[in-house]
Amino acid sequence: MERALVVGVDGSDSSLRALDWAVDEALRRGCELHIVHGSSWEWYEGHEPSFAINRTSVRTYADHIAAQAVERAQNRTSAVKVVGQVLPADPAAALIHESREASAVIVGNRGRSELTGLLLGSVSLVVAAQAECPVIVVRGEERNLTGGFRRVAVAVDTAKDAAPALEFAFRAAQRRDAAVHAVHAWRCPAHDLPDYPRAEDATDMHRDLAEAELAQALRGQLRVHSDLTVHREVVEGRPRTALLDAAKSADLLVVGARRRKGHVGMQLGPVNHAVLHHAACPVAVVPHS
Structure with missing residues (x-):
């Protein structure tokens, strides 16, 4: 049990x-x-x-x-x-x-x-x-609290660190008869420079890498939960923005936690702080190890 x-x-x-x-x-x-x-x-x-x-x-x-x-x-x-x-x-x-x-x-x-x-x-x-x-x-609105969307969103950073959060999210979706919405945010460094020409080939390369990273992270859970519907989303931009958008239509948002020990004790990362303070649905924080 x-x-x-x-x-x-x-x-x-x-x-x-x-x-x-x-x-x-x-x-x-x-x-x-x-x-x-x-x-x-x-x-x-x-x-x-x-x-x-x-x-x-x-x-x-x-x-x-x-x-x-x-x-x-x-x-x-x-x-x-x-x-x-x-x-x-x-x-x-x-x-x-x-x-x-x-x-x-x-x-x-x-x-x-x-x-x-x-x-x-x-x-x-x-x-x-x-x-x-x-x-x-x-936290969140009534529909997000009562399973009105039948969707569990999960943040995928790197394939190496994502396994615990993905396992938690897939099991949560299975219990709810819900779909999984896997979100991976990516950045093209050139786009952060002022007046930099936005070459499509550079953008395509970073998007392809992001899609490959997400596919690799999901592979294990897709084998175990082949009956679940999984929506994949790779988004160019800040992770916090992508996750807060995903939370609006989710019953649960799952994020991994790389808890850092420092002179002020255990700390959560800035993305975790953002979703814990602003997400429109309940947030599950799952330790990486």
Whole structure:
């Protein structure tokens, strides 16, 4: 049986949308759903000073959020086993910890305390960058959230790095009886120079290389999933633009993550940031390794 899905809840509208999406995903996968509420105030119970926190009321409130989420999930379907738990940790830390044993972690795109101007909550961004399994950020319009397009879009960078994201995307499409939309963006370096004559032969060469790269990346999944409809798209331009366009008519956008370790911790690339903040549909971030 597939490992459980984990979904983070905090009582916000965004987390409740993520919860509903997670219930439907667990039903498609035939797996358990673990609902996690990270109660950051509880972390202080074992530390001094206590800041005069009313620990009983904090625990009662946290239990209420988790119980309400479990009830909502069970009302949505009785076919999924649902487990709720409150963890005495920062919400992001709690979800990252749970990601070690999960098939995927699901989060909303905003939290209760996020500033109005933020497009993506800090917890969601940290989890997407550091979780040890794929992370799905639930965002987008109603039709994108309810499978109205029957299409899973997937970003293909290089054939060498694309395998995990492609495997995730093809399996997601199979569960949804959906088509796969594989997108590969390419650039002709000469076109970036001012007043450079746009020779057709140079453009054709770069387009042919892009099509070959996409074909090579898809080869393995096409053998395994020969029954799926696959749309291939090679686009001259910026990857973020191509992916945001593809997301408009998708139920899920899948991107790979080359998580870089630096002096400020784990980082996602600029394309990942762009789709996590602006995509019109849920976004799955799948680690390369």
